[in-house]
Amino acid sequence: MGTFLLRTLLAALLSSLLIPASGAAEDLLARADTRMPHPQTQPQADGSITRVLVRKSERRLFLIQEDSILRSYRISLGDNPEGHKLYEGDERTPEGDYTLDWRNPGSDFYKSIHVSYPNEQDIDKARAWGLDPGGSIMIHGLPNEAGDLAFAFNGLDWTDGCIAVTNEAMEEIWNLVPDGTPISILP
Secondary structure (H helix, E strand, O other), X not given: OOHHHHHHHHHXXXXXXXXXXXXXXXHHXXXXXXXXXXXXXXXXXXXXXXXXXXEHHHOEEEEEEOXXXXXXXXXXXXXXXXXXXXXXXXXXXXOEEEEEEEEEOOOOEOOEEEEOOOOHHHHXXXXXXXXXXXXXXXXXXXXXOOHHHHHHHOOOOOEOOOEEOOHHXXXXXXXXXXXXXXXXXXX
């Protein structure tokens, strides 16, 4: 979040609490700026990513090269994140081993890469219950229309079952992960 936006939000919050936006409040704002964490330099990928790992319970996606984690991203999941996806509309993110098999630069979200869900077992389970397993599970950025409200998606599970990251993270993933890369999605 930019410094200007942070200052504006803090000033609005402080004024809503009836604290004047001068004096002590200005000191608070100045300290908030100095205590903001500085971005850490990420190691450079010196070869292709060999797999992607998602840990749903940690809300993390990892880009792995051989046995080394090169990148880690905060993720958002489906509105009903616990458990394996069973059918279309359950708002769960699948669990298991899949492949990132194609990408969509013209997505309704900031870029998207398709997860090969459903596999044969997923189809068999859903059919046994008389249900459609669904599909179109993607790793993607924020909705294209998010605009200035992009910050509001941080820390929320808001997708219909996809794995969402920030647009900046999606840009890195898009550039580092080739089609055909295996993805493991763990509880």
